[in-house]
Amino acid sequence: MTATVASLIVRPPDRGDRAGVLDVVAAAFESSQEARLVERLWADGSIVTERLAEESARIVAYAAISPVTISRAGDERGHHFATELGLAPVAVSPRQQNRRIGAKVVNATIDAAFQQHPERLLFVLGDHAYYRRFGFIPAEPMGYRWEGGSVGDAFQVRARTSPMAPRAPRTHGSTELNQTVVRYCDAFGIFDEEPT
Amino acid sequence: MFKKILIANRGEIAVRVARTARSMGVRTVAVFSDADAGAPHVAACDEAVRIGPAPARDSYLRQDIILSAAAATGAEAIHPGYGFLSENAEFADAVAAAGLTFIGPTAETIRAMGSKSAAKDLMEAAGVPTTPGYQGADQSLNTFAREAERIGYPVLLKATAGGGGKGMRRVDASEDLADAVASAQREGASSFGDDRLLVEKYIETARHVEVQIFGDGKGEVVHFFERDCSVQRRHQKIIEEAPAPNMPADVRARLLAAGVQAGKAVDYRGAGTVEFLYDGGENVYFMEMNTRLQVEHPVSEMITGVDLVEWQLRVAAGEPLWFSQENISEFGHAIEARIYAEKPDADFAPSIGRVAHLSFPPPDVARIDSGVRAGQEVTPYYDPMIAKVIVHAGDREAAFARLSTALEATRVAGLETNTDFLRRLAAHPAMVAGDVSTRFIDEHRDYLFPAETVSDHARAALLFALECEARAAARPAHAADGPWASLMGFRLNKPAKAVYWLDEGGEPAIARVLTDPDDPALRHAEIETQTAAALRRKGDVQSDIRTFSFRAEGTPDALSIEIDGLARKGAVAETTEGWRVFIGEASADFRRLDPLSGAGADGSAAGSLKAPMPGVVTALKVEAGARVAAGDTLIVMEAMKMEHAIKAPGAGRVTGVRFAVGDQVGDGALMVDFEPEA
Numbered sequence: 001m002t003a004t005v006a007s008l009i010v011r012p013p014d015r016g017d018r019a020g021v022l023d024v025v026a027a028a029f030e031s032s033q034e035a036r037l038v039e040r041l042w043a044d045g046s047i048v049t050e051r052l053a054e055e056s057a058r059i060v061a062y063a064a065i066s067p068v069t070i071s072r073a074g075d076e077r078g079h080h081f082a083t084e085l086g087l088a089p090v091a092v093s094p095r096q097q098n099r100r101i102g103a104k105v106v107n108a109t110i111d112a113a114f115q116q117h118p119e120r121l122l123f124v125l126g127d128h129a130y131y132r133r134f135g136f137i138p139a140e141p142m143g144y145r146w147e148g149g150s151v152g153d154a155f156q157v158r159a160r161t162s163p164m165a166p167r168a169p170r171t172h173g174s175t176e177l178n179q180t181v182v183r184y185c186d187a188f189g190i191f192d193e194e195p196t
Numbered sequence: 197m198f199k200k201i202l203i204a205n206r207g208e209i210a211v212r213v214a215r216t217a218r219s220m221g222v223r224t225v226a227v228f229s230d231a232d233a234g235a236p237h238v239a240a241c242d243e244a245v246r247i248g249p250a251p252a253r254d255s256y257l258r259q260d261i262i263l264s265a266a267a268a269t270g271a272e273a274i275h276p277g278y279g280f281l282s283e284n285a286e287f288a289d290a291v292a293a294a295g296l297t298f299i300g301p302t303a304e305t306i307r308a309m310g311s312k313s314a315a316k317d318l319m320e321a322a323g324v325p326t327t328p329g330y331q332g333a334d335q336s337l338n339t340f341a342r343e344a345e346r347i348g349y350p351v352l353l354k355a356t357a358g359g360g361g362k363g364m365r366r367v368d369a370s371e372d373l374a375d376a377v378a379s380a381q382r383e384g385a386s387s388f389g390d391d392r393l394l395v396e397k398y399i400e401t402a403r404h405v406e407v408q409i410f411g412d413g414k415g416e417v418v419h420f421f422e423r424d425c426s427v428q429r430r431h432q433k434i435i436e437e438a439p440a441p442n443m444p445a446d447v448r449a450r451l452l453a454a455g456v457q458a459g460k461a462v463d464y465r466g467a468g469t470v471e472f473l474y475d476g477g478e479n480v481y482f483m484e485m486n487t488r489l490q491v492e493h494p495v496s497e498m499i500t501g502v503d504l505v506e507w508q509l510r511v512a513a514g515e516p517l518w519f520s521q522e523n524i525s526e527f528g529h530a531i532e533a534r535i536y537a538e539k540p541d542a543d544f545a546p547s548i549g550r551v552a553h554l555s556f557p558p559p560d561v562a563r564i565d566s567g568v569r570a571g572q573e574v575t576p577y578y579d580p581m582i583a584k585v586i587v588h589a590g591d592r593e594a595a596f597a598r599l600s601t602a603l604e605a606t607r608v609a610g611l612e613t614n615t616d617f618l619r620r621l622a623a624h625p626a627m628v629a630g631d632v633s634t635r636f637i638d639e640h641r642d643y644l645f646p647a648e649t650v651s652d653h654a655r656a657a658l659l660f661a662l663e664c665e666a667r668a669a670a671r672p673a674h675a676a677d678g679p680w681a682s683l684m685g686f687r688l689n690k691p692a693k694a695v696y697w698l699d700e701g702g703e704p705a706i707a708r709v710l711t712d713p714d715d716p717a718l719r720h721a722e723i724e725t726q727t728a729a730a731l732r733r734k735g736d737v738q739s740d741i742r743t744f745s746f747r748a749e750g751t752p753d754a755l756s757i758e759i760d761g762l763a764r765k766g767a768v769a770e771t772t773e774g775w776r777v778f779i780g781e782a783s784a785d786f787r788r789l790d791p792l793s794g795a796g797a798d799g800s801a802a803g804s805l806k807a808p809m810p811g812v813v814t815a816l817k818v819e820a821g822a823r824v825a826a827g828d829t830l831i832v833m834e835a836m837k838m839e840h841a842i843k844a845p846g847a848g849r850v851t852g853v854r855f856a857v858g859d860q861v862g863d864g865a866l867m868v869d870f871e872p873e874a
Contacts, residue, residue: 121837141808143838149704157836174839175808 008101009054010108013062018042020059021052028091033190037089040187041066048085049116051109053101061092061101063109068123069183070144070172085113086184087124106134114160121157123182128153139182143175147183155182197513198222198273201299202266203241205277206256207567208584209489210237213275216505218242225269227262229255231577236569243269250577256280259287263294273297273512275505279579282488285310299512301465301487302413308462309485313356319482322461324454327473327481329396331356340377341370343395350398353377355384355391363387366398399481402634403474404428405440406486407455408496410504412511413465418521419452420496420504426632427621429544434614435621436492437531438499441592441630443474451480458485466511467493467504476633491534491584494565498530498588529595530588533618535606537580540617541645546580549573552610553769553776554582562587562602574611582608596628600781607783609769609776619781620644652744653764654777654784655698656757659709659721660748661768661775662696699774699787700725712745720745805842805870807861811835816857818868822850831855831867848872 013021026035041047046066053061068086087109092102110122123139124131125146136156139146146155172180200223203210214224214237226241231250238244245265248255255261257280266274274291276282276299288303300306309315313331320326330343344351344367353376355363363384365376377393385391408420424440425433440448455470462485469486493504502524511517537551538544554570556562566583574580585602589595603619621627624640637644696707705725712718721744728740747758752768757779766779774788815832818824824844831842831853844850852869855861 137809139836142836143840144836152703159836172837174841180838 007055008060008104010051010105011054012112013050013052013059017052017059021062024052024059024062024093025089025091027093029089034089034091036190037187038062038064040190041185044185044187046185046187049109049113051105051112053105055096055101059093060096061090061105063087063090063102063105065109065113065122066185066187068185071181071183072173084121084123084182085117086182087122088184088188090126103133110134118160121159124156125151125154126156128156131156134158141175143173143180144182145180147181197515198271198297198509200225200242200269200271201273201275201509202227202262202269202271203237203275203277204256204262205275205280205282206232206235206237206578208565208581209277209491209567211240211567212565213277213505214240216503217275217509220506220509222509225265225271227256227265229577231573231575235572236567245269250575252280252577259284259290263290263296266296267294271296273299273509275299275508276488278488278491283310283486297512299466299508301411301462301468305462305464306487309487315484316482318461319458319485322457324458324461324482325450325480327396327399327483329394331394335392337374337377340393340395341373344373345370347395347397350400352396352398353380353393354396355380355388356394363393397481399473399475399479402426403440403476403632404433404471404483404634405443405451405474405480406469406471406490407452407458408490408493408504409455409459409464409468409470410507410511410517411459411464411466411468412517413463415460415463416517416520417456417459417464418517418519418524419455419459420500420502420524421526422448422451422455423490423492423495424632425492426634427627427636428634429540429637433492434534434536434618435531435627436495437529437592437595438495439526439529440474441632444478447474447478447480454480454482458482466508491581492532494563494584494586495530495532498563498586499526499528500524501527528588528590529592530586531595531599531622532584532586533599533603533622534584534614535582535608535618536614537574537582537608537611538614539612540614544614546576547574547612548576548580549611550772551582551608552771553607554609555605555607555767556583556585557602557605561598561605582613592630593628596622604778604781607767607769607776607778610771616781616783617644620646623781650700650784651779651782652742652746652759653757653762653766653779654782655707655723656719656721656744656746656748656759657755657766657768657777657779658698658775658786659696659707659719660746660755660757661752661777662698663694663709663748664752666694698723717747717749718745719748805830805845805866805868807833807835807842807865807867808840809835811840811861813855813857813859813861813867814839816853816855818850818853820850820852820869824848824850830870833861833867842867844870846872 022035022038025038026032041064048065048067050064052059065085065087067083069083090102090106124136128138135158138153139155139157140150142157144157201217202225203213204227210226217224224241226238226244227247228235228238228244229248229250247261247265248258273296281287283306285303285306288298288306291298308318316326328347350366350368353365353367363380365380367373367376380393381391403424403426405422405424407422409417410420411417421438422440423436423438425436427435451472458470459468467489469490471483472480473483474480489504497504537547539547550573551568551570556564563586564583568582585606587595587598587602589598599622600619603615603622606615608615621644624643694709698705698707700723703725705723708722710720712720723742744759749756754767756763756765764780769776774786777784811833813831814834817829817831826844826846828844829841830844830850833840849871850868851871854867
């Protein structure tokens with residue numbers, strides 16, 4: 001799937017794009033951790049879908065989706081009973097920000113992921129004022145908590161369709177229990193030098 | 197003099213009366229409710245009698261039980277303090293009937309001053325200036341118009357039977373009078389079943405001033421000068437001072453004379469207060485007379501050096517006044533600030549809870565009248581005043597400076613108080629200039645209610661206290677004072693780095709503190725909120741890390757934090773929820789965080805009868821017509837792969853169910869019709 005707007009091309013990366021993707025990710029974030037995250041995701045085979053945006057043969061943006069696991073609070077490291085999707089990272093070259101390039105690459109990545117996995121939920125951690133345009137709603141009132149703790153409306157969720165009509169009831173629990181924890185995949189462990 | 201008195205009150209006033217009684221060699225009996233078993237006023241007295249459950253009507257207002265307590269302990273007199281039974285004529289009579297002495301005026305005086313309109317009539321007859329007005333029987337519009345013209349606009353229309361501002365209208369010009377009369381009459385009729393009105397002069401930029409009087413009950417009445425109590429919130433005084441600022445000498449002389457005149461009109465006995473409205477110009481108007489010791493009596497004591505409670509006891513015991521007006525002199529300026537357990541930001545709503553920490557300035561800075569101790573619960577049963585901070589200095593400016601110092605050293609943790617608000621009030625230029633009125637707080641709202649900010653000094657103080665705590669925990673008890681104690685936390689080769697969680701603007705944040713490798717007293721802090729960290733990590737380019745360097749000295753109880761050359765002193769007190777940091781002139785609360793627990797989603801959404809978001813109905817738990825209790829599940833729906841229970845917000849009846857199982861429900865759709873139980 002390739003979307004073209006002016007000279008902007010959004011497409012899946014191939015092996016030859018990897019250095020350019022890592023450059024964009026490293027430039028977009030102050031730390032080098034996000035670039036290392038992308039390397040780990042590739043090495044672990046944890047990418048569900050990914051897209052880059054290219055302009056004049058230069059990679060200017062990148063987004064990836066990887067699996068997240070759903071489990072009960074207190075059982076984060078043990079048994080998990082469902083897999084959904086998580087959008088991260090989203091990187092736009094600092095010089096190309098505010099040109100809606102991020103929106104194009106995010107939309108393309110989400111579309112591709114839901115095409116493959118129409119029944120899955122998609123989570124994101126980020127500024128709700130930004131991600132709401134992609135149909136994300138705060139996840140905590142829906143009963144989902146990021147494993148790192150409560151972050152207000154920064155942790156968000158959406159389904160393919162809205163409203164989502166599940167064909168067969170298959171729930172992660174009840175909002176009443178409020179103990180459903182969403183955990184990003186192992187590659188995100190590189191961030192765990194943070195205290196807990 | 198009495199050998200023993202019973203103090204029929206609680207809190208600071210009971211402690212204060214006991215202090216004077218003890219100094220006079222008079223034994224004291226405290227009474228206490230179940231809620232006050234360990235209260236300071238019980239400890240302040242020689243004996244104590246339990247008088248009933250917490251609610252005042254079952255304890256501090258139970259005349260019969262209080263009289264039996266007096267009889268059982270052999271008390272000869274009863275001091276009622278303020279509030280409770282202090283202005284209850286029936287109680288004063290009952291005390292006398294029991295053969296005891298009521299430390300206060302006669303029941304007759306209490307009765308005469310109890311009715312505002314009767315008091316006004318009596319004072320008018322005695323030649324005390326009252327607000328010009330008309331309170332006649334003729335209720336015709338023509339009469340009101342004529343009287344309003346005579347009094348002069350603006351005027352205030354009041355429902356004769358009124359109270360609480362109902363049926364009250366300010367009228368600025370004659371053309372507005374007819375409408376205002378009609379609507380005030382309607383409101384009076386609907387609120388009180390009585391549409392009669394009175395009309396009074398409206399006093400602009402009113403100040404509330406009052407004269408402290410003292411009488412021997414035989415016609416001799418003296419004054420202890422005046423107090424200004426203009427700064428009020430919700431019609432309750434919070435800052436009082438003596439003497440009144442910016443009052444011309446001739447007005448002051450007339451005010452004091454009017455106060456004495458009012459006392460003489462009723463042969464006043466003991467301590468009393470005559471309240472006046474002052475228009476800021478030439479006029480003072482009698483408002484009411486309080487037949488008791490006032491909360492703010494200490495400012496009069498400070499400027500005159502007279503213990504009013506001592507003289508209450510002496511006069512009640514039948515001694516004559518040993519002084520005349522010429523013997524009473526004043527010196528300097530005194531201010532009282534009332535520390536309340538309340539939330540200034542929530543319209544001064546009372547706050548309740550346990551006082552986790554309480555410390556006050558030393559006696560050479562301020563007099564503290566307090567009836568609360570650390571560890572005590574402030575309950576909803578009684579007035580939430582924690583203490584009165586009273587300062588005295590040579591002049592008004594010096595007194596305000598001293599008040600600021602005193603309030604900085606007044607530290608209450610565990611519940612919300614108005615201390616920071618009072619600090620801002622005491623520092624306000626208009627306040628210091630004496631430009632006060634009863635509308636002061638409204639007029640200076642922006643300054644008095646600033647957006648809450650936490651300073652780096654406060655953050656640093658907390659981080660330092662956490663470091664001290666961690667060090668104390670790591671140190672073996674036997675080594676506490678050993679030669680290595682000061683080296684704890686110091687590691688060779690590697691700069692010491694510590695990580696803490698703290699609350700930043702209601703949000704969890706990670707703080708990393710690095711001890712400078714070259715300067716062990718210098719620390720570099722980095723604070724990042726969890727959201728900011730998450731954004732930085734997981735998909736957003738922005739990041740917001742707050743960094744600052746600080747030097748810290750001392751202990752959590754008395755520390756000093758220096759940032760960029762600015763050193764501030766303070767303390768960190770532990771509370772049930774976390775910590776309260778006092779630093780410089782401000783304080784800040786930090787919640788203790790359990791980073792593993794995470795804040796729960798707001799359960800209140802479940803109380804709504806609307807779909808929280810688009811989804812599908814999976815189960816109906818009730819049928820139309822069902823009676824349900826609060827919290828009963830009515831409908832279960834599924835959205836985002838989660839079951840959402842729609843629950844009854846209270847007891848009531850389900851009058852209709854709008855969806856069936858399998859139905860698609862739109863966002864915010866009303867799911868059931870519900871009729872709450874009346």
